[in-house]
Amino acid sequence: MPELYKELVAIKDKLENHYKDMQDMEFTIQDGKLWMLQTRNGKRTGAAALKIAVDMVREGLISKETAVTRVDAGQLDQLLHPTLDPKAKKEKIAAGLPASPGAACGKVVFSATDAEEWVKNGEKVVLVRIETSPEDIGGMHVAEGIMTARGGMTSHAAVVARGMGTPCVSGVEGLVVSYENKNFTVGGVTVNEGYYISLDGSSGQVFLGEVPMVQNAMVGDFGEFMGWVDDIRKLQVWANADTPVDAKVARDFGAQGIGLCRTEHMFFDPNRILHMRAMILAATEEDRRNALAKLLPYQREDFIGIFKAMDGLPVTIRLLDPPLHEFLPHTEAEQAEIAKDLGVSLEAVKTRTAQLHEQNPMLGLRGCRLGITYPEVYEMQAQAIFEAAVEVTKAGGKVLPDIMIPLVGFKKELDMMKAAVEKMAKDVQDKAGIEIPYLIGTMIELPRAALMAEEIAKSAQFFSFGTNDLTQTTLGLSRDDAGPVISLYKAKGIYLKDPFASIDVDGVGQLVRMAANSGKKERPDIQLGVCGEHGGDPASIEFFNSVGLNYVSCSPYRVPIARLAAAQAVVKASK
Secondary structure, X not given: OHHHHHHHHHHHHHHHHXXXXXXXXXXXXXXXXXXXXXXXXXXXXXXXXXXXXXXXXXXXXXXXXXXXXXXXHHHHHHHHOOEEOOOOOOOEEEEOEXXXXXXXXXXXXXXXXXHXXXXXXXXXXXXXXXXXXXXHHHHHHHOOEEEEOOOOOOOHHHHHHHHHOOOEEEOOOOOEEEOXXXXXEEOOEEEEOOOEEEEEOOOOEEXXXXXXXXXXXXXXXXXXXXXXXXXXOOOEEEEEOOOHHHHHHHHHOOOOOEEEEEHHHHOOOHHHHHHHHHHHHOOOHHHHHHHHHHHHHHHHHHHHHHHHHOOOOEEEEEOOOOOHHHOOOOOHHHHHHHHHHHOOOHHHHHHHHHHHOOOOHHHOOOOHHHHHHOHHHHHHXXXXXXXXXXHHHHOOOOOEEEEEEOOOOOHXXXXXXXXXXXXXXXXXXXXHOOOOOOEEEEEEOOHHHHHOHHHHOOOOOEEEEOHHHHHHHHHOOOOOOOHHHHHHHHHOOOOOOOOOOOOOOOOHHHHHHHXXXXXXXXXXXOEEEEOOHHHHOHHHHHHHHHHOOOEEEEOHHHHHHHHHHHHHHHHHHHO
C-alpha cells in the first residue's frame, strides 16, 4: 500500500511539526482508507530524549532553550552510569532509598576488610552494612555497590558513594544484617556471604543473583547538548571532591571548581589513622603537635594533587569538621596499638576515650569548636594548604584556595579561626617569597548562622550553605537514621519529598534566602554557594537559582545533572 504509506508519513510530519515533539500515533487501515485514531507526545528514555531534542534543534523545529527543557535532568543518570538490562529477568528481594545512581552486581561481603581482600583476589563485591562509618572507606572504594539497613539520602554511605560514583541503596526496609553469621535476611529471603546480588541505585531496588548490565557512553550529541546547557545557565556548577581522582572526574564532567573538599576523609588511610588517633588521645599540646607533625606531609601531598588537578579553578577546603568519636579506636586491640604508640598504658587510653565520649557528638565538639579547643589542628591544616599552594605555584600552576571554617554560629568563632589561618598563610608565604590569592569564609549550617549572617559576613568572604546539616538542625531530624520517620511523613502527606534529598523551600529555604540577602547587604561581593547534597537535586537547584547564589556544588557524577538543571531554571524563570 505505497500510497497509504506516503499519506501516513505526511500526516506524521504534519503532527510532529505542529506539536514540535516526537509523536506516539495510533492508526488503522480499513477498506483501503487510512484512519488516524489518536496522537500524543511519546515516552522516551534519557538517551532518546537527548537525541530527539538535538535533532529537532538541527531541523529548526525548536530552540536550544526549548531543547534543554525536553530532557529530564534525572534522566542523565542513564547516560552517566551503567544500568541493569531492562530485558533481563530479575528477582526483586528488597527496596530502599536510591542513594547513589547506577547499577552494580557482586558477591556479598559484610566488612570493609573483607571487601578489600576479596577484590585483591579478583572478585567483584557488594558491601552490605547495617550502616557505614568513615572507617569503611577502603572497602567502599573497592566495592561495586553498597547496601545499608540504616541511613537516609545524606547518610555517610549515601554521600560517600555519590562522591565515588558507586551505586548505593540505603535504608533498606526490613533488612536484618548479621555480621556474626555473615548473612542478611529481608522479605523472608536469607543471603549468605559470597552470594551474588544486584543493585539499582537509581530506583533503590535490590535483586537476587547476577543481573546483566548495559553500559552507556557519553559521546556525540551529548557534548553538543551540554554546550547549549552551559550557554544558557547562570549558576556555576562546582563539585564535592576529596582526592585528586575525584577532582579529575569532576573536572572531566565540567565542574568549574571544588565547592567542598572534606579534609576528614584524608585521615582514614591505615598509614594516617594511627597518627590521627594519637593526636586526639594525646593529653598535652606537645603530644598533639608531635602527632600532627606526622600528618602534615600526608595532608600537604593531598592538597598538591588536588591543586594540580584543578589548575586555575577554585578549591574550597573545609577544615576538620566531624566529631572526634568517628576517629577513635573502638576495639581493645586498636586501643592497645595506640597505647604502644603513645608510650602509655592501655588503661590510660581507655580513660581518655571515655573522657571524649559524647551523648550526641554531631551536636558536640566538632567543626570550629575543634579548632578553638585544639588550635594546633587548624594550624597544621593551614600550613599544609599554603605549603602545597606554594609548591604548585612554583611549578607553574595556578592555585585558588578558599578556606572554609565549619559550624560557625558566632562571628567571634570565625574571627578567632580566621586570625590563625591568616597568620599561618603569612608565615608560609613570607618564607617562600610567594603570594597566594585566597579567601576565608564559613559554612552556613546552623540556624543561628543564618539568622546572624549579616554580622558574620563582616568577617566571611564567602558563605557556603551546608544544607545537609542545616536541614538536620532546622527540622530536628537526624540525617543518618530518619528514614522510617521520613517514609511515614511522606505517606501521611506531611512531607511531599524527603527533605534531605530535595530542599524544604518554605522552612530551610527561607533561612538560605535570608542569609544570602543579609550577607550581600553587608558584603555586596560575597561569594554564595551550596555544598550540601541538595546542590545536585534539580528541584533544589531551581530554588537556589531564584535566590541568586553564585554556584551549587555536588558529587562529581551529578555535575552534568546540575548543569542541566541550572539551565532549565533559567528557561523556566524567563517564562
